[in-house]
Amino acid sequence: MIPAGVETARETNRSRAAVLLLAGVLAAAIAFDLWRMPVQVTDSLSELLDAQASPSIASSFSHALTTTAYLRPLRIAQIKALFDLAGGEHYRLAYRGFHALLIVLLIWLFVRALPIESPLDAAAAALALTVFTGLHTFLGFLREAFPINHFLEIAVLVMGALNLTLSRGGWLIDLLAGIMFTCAALTLESGVLIWIVIATAWILGLRGVSARGLVFLTALLAGYFVLRFWYLDTGLPSLTERTSGFFLERLEPREIQQRFGDRRFVFYAYNVGASLLSVLFSEPRDGLFVATRAWRQGDVHPHAYLTVLSSLAMTTVMGWAALAWLRTRAPLTRSGRLAVVAIVVLAANAALSFSYTKDDIIAVAGVFYAIAAFAALRSMLQVAQAGGVMRSVVVAAAMLALASAWTMRSSGVHHVMNEHAFRARNDWAELPIRWQQEGRWPKDAASLALIERLRDAALDADVPNPQMAPEWRGLWYGD
Amino acid sequence: MVRRLILVVASAAPAALLGVMTAGMLLRAVFGAHPLWRSEPVNLSEAAALRDQATVVQLIRRGEDPYQRREVRADLLFNDRAELTAFEAAIAAGRAEVMEVILFASRRPAPAEWNQLRCLSKLEEADDIDEVLERYKPESAVLECSGVTRPWK
Numbered sequence: 001m002i003p004a005g006v007e008t009a010r011e012t013n014r015s016r017a018a019v020l021l022l023a024g025v026l027a028a029a030i031a032f033d034l035w036r037m038p039v040q041v042t043d044s045l046s047e048l049l050d051a052q053a054s055p056s057i058a059s060s061f062s063h064a065l066t067t068t069a070y071l072r073p074l075r076i077a078q079i080k081a082l083f084d085l086a087g088g089e090h091y092r093l094a095y096r097g098f099h100a101l102l103i104v105l106l107i108w109l110f111v112r113a114l115p116i117e118s119p120l121d122a123a124a125a126a127l128a129l130t131v132f133t134g135l136h137t138f139l140g141f142l143r144e145a146f147p148i149n150h151f152l153e154i155a156v157l158v159m160g161a162l163n164l165t166l167s168r169g170g171w172l173i174d175l176l177a178g179i180m181f182t183c184a185a186l187t188l189e190s191g192v193l194i195w196i197v198i199a200t201a202w203i204l205g206l207r208g209v210s211a212r213g214l215v216f217l218t219a220l221l222a223g224y225f226v227l228r229f230w231y232l233d234t235g236l237p238s239l240t241e242r243t244s245g246f247f248l249e250r251l252e253p254r255e256i257q258q259r260f261g262d263r264r265f266v267f268y269a270y271n272v273g274a275s276l277l278s279v280l281f282s283e284p285r286d287g288l289f290v291a292t293r294a295w296r297q298g299d300v301h302p303h304a305y306l307t308v309l310s311s312l313a314m315t316t317v318m319g320w321a322a323l324a325w326l327r328t329r330a331p332l333t334r335s336g337r338l339a340v341v342a343i344v345v346l347a348a349n350a351a352l353s354f355s356y357t358k359d360d361i362i363a364v365a366g367v368f369y370a371i372a373a374f375a376a377l378r379s380m381l382q383v384a385q386a387g388g389v390m391r392s393v394v395v396a397a398a399m400l401a402l403a404s405a406w407t408m409r410s411s412g413v414h415h416v417m418n419e420h421a422f423r424a425r426n427d428w429a430e431l432p433i434r435w436q437q438e439g440r441w442p443k444d445a446a447s448l449a450l451i452e453r454l455r456d457a458a459l460d461a462d463v464p465n466p467q468m469a470p471e472w473r474g475l476w477y478g479d
Numbered sequence: 480m481v482r483r484l485i486l487v488v489a490s491a492a493p494a495a496l497l498g499v500m501t502a503g504m505l506l507r508a509v510f511g512a513h514p515l516w517r518s519e520p521v522n523l524s525e526a527a528a529l530r531d532q533a534t535v536v537q538l539i540r541r542g543e544d545p546y547q548r549r550e551v552r553a554d555l556l557f558n559d560r561a562e563l564t565a566f567e568a569a570i571a572a573g574r575a576e577v578m579e580v581i582l583f584a585s586r587r588p589a590p591a592e593w594n595q596l597r598c599l600s601k602l603e604e605a606d607d608i609d610e611v612l613e614r615y616k617p618e619s620a621v622l623e624c625s626g627v628t629r630p631w632k
Contacts, residue, residue, distance in 0.1 A: 123490035396489035407493035
């Protein structure tokens with residue numbers, strides 16, 4: 001006779017191991033895809049040439065402090081560090097290897113944060129994993145790298161911070177939280193989400209980072225604002241920096257200035273709202289209501305139905321779980337607390353997207369959406385289990401449909417990465433033509449040698465042509 | 480217990496199936512047979528028809544002649560197979576960027592070769608390809624399209 005406590009511990013271990021195994025397989029497959037992608041040209045080659053020209057990492061860092069509108073010195077310093085690490089030869093190993101490592105880390109940190117104690121929890125976690133990897137914002141971590149995917153780095157650091165709040169704590173954890181915040185905030189603006197996560201978690205009783213640690217982090221946050229807006233006076237991005245989606249149309253910078261130059265808050269409010277909706281309903285995308293536009297034009301692909309309906313269903317489950325909790329007012333469990341942190345991160349990440357709405361920028365919120373999904377699914381499965389047979393069967397049927405839809409979305413990751421690898425490789429083929437036409441083709445031997453090496457590597461890469469893939473893939477997976 | 484089993488299976492089965500299929504995919508990748516990252520060999524004309532500029536450049540670098548006609552398999556560009564040069568395939572596919580890549584990566588066309596391509600582009604009313612070809616026009620070339628017909632049906 002095995003004692004109940006031992007049996008429970010075994011069940012917990014088995015459940016966690018099953019989810020970790022699934023996560024490991026999915027992470028390995030995505031890392032493999034990343035490894036097959038050539039280093040990209042767009043928004044990447046210029047950075048590599050700058051890194052080549054820079055004498056040192058410190059020089060790259062200090063030079064980046066003098067830019068306007070943004071404060072991202074560590075972003076540039078990291079590109080230089082990996083460039084030096086590549087040793088003039090192993091660029092794919094350095095950049096794509098780092099990219100693959102980051103995605104494996106992110107998936108591991110995601111699973112690590114979930115309280116999996118039973119087979120029911122494991123089932124909710126398995127479905128949440130498909131939500132995590134199937135949500136369109138996840139693709140923002142994979143499709144592009146500049147030449148490092150900094151959005152992915154921020155997500156890793158934010159998830160790392162969440163895991164710190166779930167730890168047993170100590171001065172080392174507090175110090176680590178401070179280091180992570182500093183690295184993230186000096187890489188991208190959304191790095192300040194680390195403070196949001198730790199502060200919210202602390203308020204909710206997840207105090208792996210202590211009160212002392214939170215004070216330390218708050219001082220760092222204040223320091224960041226002082227450095228950025230007072231000492232360096234970098235300011236904010238202007239309206240005219242990029243094209244932007246606005247309801248059913250894409251606006252050029254000039255049009256944005258014309259329409260919103262004297263009422264910026266309307267444009268900013270739209271960006272925040274669009275970012276929120278994008279995570280909750282997979283529509284709009286990059287600020288543009290693409291599925292709605294396709295529907296108006298009578299040209300809706302199955303992919304649009306799949307993404308919007310599966311997100312609508314998942315968000316409805318979350319809404320139900322929130323209402324159920326509000327009715328009972330039961331003390332928040334760990335997964336409930338994580339769901340509250342997720343809601344706060346979603347709101348904060350959307351607010352940070354005020355000047356520019358893009359799936360990549362809201363990608364951290366996408367990770368937390370999947371955490372909220374876990375909490376909601378877990379809650380629904382527990383209620384179903386506690387009810388009658390009929391309730392269990394109905395909920396099981398609904399879960400099967402929901403899980404199938406999200407699994408379909410998750411399986412599309414590989415197709416989308418193939419599409420982008422194909423485009424990246426073609427960009428290298430066209431590069432000399434484009435840059436010569438634009439007058440950007442370098443003249444110095446070192447730059448030309450670097451371009452030649454990277455271009456040769458990209459052209460030699462074995463990338464399948466997605467046009468030879470079955471038509472259903474494009475229809476169901478999109479790009 | 481049965482209720483829990485039903486709920487666990489219904490919620491986790493699709494993800495578990497995805498896990499098994501992904502593991503199979505990875506296993507095949509170990510032996511160099513990844514089902515998704517497996518390129519089907521194409522010739523230069525087919526690469527041009529399929530908007531695969533990178534493979535076009537790669538094949539030209541390996542010495543393939545874009546002025547030589549090759550078979551383009553049925554259903555890649557047309558329902559039936561066709562014999563086309565890479566240039567003709569780019570025109571038939573309406574891809575100005577592919578045309579430019581071929582012209583950039585290979586020897587300049589002779590006046591007669593240029594005339595044939597320019598006339599085909601004109602027949603297809605492909606303005607963007609016309610523009611590209613005009614940039615690579617040999618000095619002595621004079622556009623004369625009488626008698627030029629499409630080499631595809």
